Amino acid sequence: MTMINPGKIKKDFPIFRVKVHGKPLTYLDSAATSQKPMQVIDAISNYYRTYNANIHRGIYEISEKATEAYVESKRKVAKLINAKGIEEIVYVRNTTEAINLVALSWAEQNLKKGDVVLITEMEHHSNIVPWQLLARRKGISFKYVRINSAKDGLDMEDFKEKLEEYRPKLVSVVHASNVLGTINDVKSIARSSHKYGAKVLVDGAQSVPHMRVDVSEIGCDFLAFSGHKMLGPAGIGVLYARSDILNETEPMFGGGDMIKDVSLNSSVWNDLPWKFEAGTSNIEGGIGLGAAVDYLSKLGMQSIRKHEEELTRYALNSLSEIKGVKVYGPGIKNVNDRVGVISFSLQGVHSHDIASIFDREGIAIRAGHHCAIPLVRGVLGEPSLSRMSFYIYNSESDIDRAASAILKAKEIFKMV
Amino acid sequence: MDNLFAEQIISNYEHPHNKGKIANPTVTQHEFNPTCGDELTLYLKIKDGKISDVKFEGDGCAISMASASMLTDLVKGKSLAEIEKMGVKDIIDLIGLDPGPARLKCATLSLRTLKEAVFISEHKKPDLATKQL
Numbered sequence: 001m002t003m004i005n006p007g008k009i010k011k012d013f014p015i016f017r018v019k020v021h022g023k024p025l026t027y028l029d030s031a032a033t034s035q036k037p038m039q040v041i042d043a044i045s046n047y048y049r050t051y052n053a054n055i056h057r058g059i060y061e062i063s064e065k066a067t068e069a070y071v072e073s074k075r076k077v078a079k080l081i082n083a084k085g086i087e088e089i090v091y092v093r094n095t096t097e098a099i100n101l102v103a104l105s106w107a108e109q110n111l112k113k114g115d116v117v118l119i120t121e122m123e124h125h126s127n128i129v130p131w132q133l134l135a136r137r138k139g140i141s142f143k144y145v146r147i148n149s150a151k152d153g154l155d156m157e158d159f160k161e162k163l164e165e166y167r168p169k170l171v172s173v174v175h176a177s178n179v180l181g182t183i184n185d186v187k188s189i190a191r192s193s194h195k196y197g198a199k200v201l202v203d204g205a206q207s208v209p210h211m212r213v214d215v216s217e218i219g220c221d222f223l224a225f226s227g228h229k230m231l232g233p234a235g236i237g238v239l240y241a242r243s244d245i246l247n248e249t250e251p252m253f254g255g256g257d258m259i260k261d262v263s264l265n266s267s268v269w270n271d272l273p274w275k276f277e278a279g280t281s282n283i284e285g286g287i288g289l290g291a292a293v294d295y296l297s298k299l300g301m302q303s304i305r306k307h308e309e310e311l312t313r314y315a316l317n318s319l320s321e322i323k324g325v326k327v328y329g330p331g332i333k334n335v336n337d338r339v340g341v342i343s344f345s346l347q348g349v350h351s352h353d354i355a356s357i358f359d360r361e362g363i364a365i366r367a368g369h370h371c372a373i374p375l376v377r378g379v380l381g382e383p384s385l386s387r388m389s390f391y392i393y394n395s396e397s398d399i400d401r402a403a404s405a406i407l408k409a410k411e412i413f414k415m416v
Numbered sequence: 417m418d419n420l421f422a423e424q425i426i427s428n429y430e431h432p433h434n435k436g437k438i439a440n441p442t443v444t445q446h447e448f449n450p451t452c453g454d455e456l457t458l459y460l461k462i463k464d465g466k467i468s469d470v471k472f473e474g475d476g477c478a479i480s481m482a483s484a485s486m487l488t489d490l491v492k493g494k495s496l497a498e499i500e501k502m503g504v505k506d507i508i509d510l511i512g513l514d515p516g517p518a519r520l521k522c523a524t525l526s527l528r529t530l531k532e533a534v535f536i537s538e539h540k541k542p543d544l545a546t547k548q549l
């Protein structure tokens with residue numbers, strides 16, 4: 001396993017040459033979106049500059065080249081998550097769209113009034129609201145698996161009871177929480193859910209960019225993730241779905257590219273995955289995502305994971321030394337159970353004020369409800385939280401800067 | 417650091433003026449800033465077309481709570497017509513800084529709530545400028 005060298009990696013990311021408030025940028029908000037390396041920026045601009053053309057259509061060199069680059073990016077993604085092939089890789093805009101696509105196609109076609117979708121209290125709004133909408137359209141209902149606060153994880157007893165009681169048709173669960181950092185045991189969730197005949201959707205927005213995620217090992221039916229959180233551009237995301245499910249599902253959008261043949265009254269759908277990609281795709285997005293996957297694969301997902309575990313341990317240690325700081329999610333003894341996302345609060349200082357103080361120090365962190373109001377306000381009982389999150393370009397010195405910014409906030413708010 | 421957390425803001429945050437409830441308010445208005453969760457309830461007493469008393473309760477960041485403290489000081493005795501005309505500039509002058517686009521909504525939360533309360537007391541709909549604060 002190679003060691004991650006953030007100093008060297010930073011050189012690939014032009015943004016780190018930019019100054020904010022006259023200071024070098026310390027970027028601790030990769031859970032919101034990651035920064036982009038030259039390799040990705042170049043792949044996109046190279047497409048525009050040297051082979052810009054529509055795909056699947058042109059019988060000429062640059063179109064064939066564009067098609068090949070787009071398809072090749074799907075092969076890379078399929079390999080990254082160990083899918084059977086590109087037929088299981090549907091490109092969408094982001095995680096949110098991937099989940100909505102499942103709700104609007106597979107769930108729309110297979111669930112009926114009274115059926116249950118089982119989600120959890122740990123979900124991002126993108127894995128809550130689509131089911132609320134489906135409930136309104138179809139009269140299905142959705143239930144929440146509780147969080148075991150003592151463990152900062154899902155209450156697995158509650159999960160098993162709800163499986164037994166509600167016999168859900170779908171279990172949809174976040175792999176790694178964007179608030180607590182908790183990594184859920186999606187493999188065991190999938191196994192139990194399948195015993196009850198439920199399909200399983202995993203929200204991989206915070207896991208796929210940071211660790212090895214293997215769909216065949218997990219055994220999930222669907223996996224959703226976003227390109228922009230894994231060094232790729234915004235506007236491209238992935239729905240992985242088992243090919244037998246995709247084969248049996250009607251497409252949601254109709255139009256060009258998703259058909260083989262069109263007659264006046266009916267059409268023959270195209271092969272997978274194209275059946276689910278109507279119209280001209282986000283070609284440059286796919287190509288950029290391919291370059292991002294190359295970059296990650298070269299580093300190795302296990303090395304990335306190890307680097308972030310070490311940073312997380314270091315950060316949990318630093319934060320534990322500052323009085324008045326409360327950290328959420330699994331503690332330092334359980335760094336294995338969490339990703340590099342650390343939400344915290346500072347007694348007497350609102351998270352927005354913390355973020356503003358950090359900003360003046362050139363440090364980007366997130367503050368707010370993190371698109372998980374039921375978790376942050378409901379379960380944790382906080383109006384809002386500050387959050388730092390790590391990636392391959394972060395080092396211990398970034399965390400030291402964050403720790404001094406917290407001390408500065410305490411000083412400004414006379415909390416010392 | 418520039419004056420985002422000037423002494424005035426911090427002291428108004430830590431020792432807010434006009435914090436609390438009014439027994440029989442003419443209007444009570446509650447507002448909420450969905451992005452950051454700042455919450456504010458304003459109690460207004462109106463007499464002869466003027467604000468005779470105002471108090472607030474709330475929970476939020478220093479910028480929103482300090483501006484509520486300073487704004488409630490400022491508007492006591494003002495006529496409803498004067499308050500209807502207030503805008504972003506009045507808040508920036510009051511707190512002595514432009515907090516920037518990311519924090520402006522925090523600063524204007526109290527003014528938005530106040531203007532809404534005034535419009536409601538006059539049985540009018542809040543105008544567009546108020547809703548956009």
Ligand SMILES: Cc1ncc(COP(=O)(O)O)c(C=O)c1O
Pocket residue numbers: 031032094095096097124126174176177178203205206226371
């Ligand atoms: C756990 C989780 N799920 C879903 C999303 C939504 O991702 P996107 O906004 O790219 O659709 C996010 C991103 O914030 C997330 O952290």
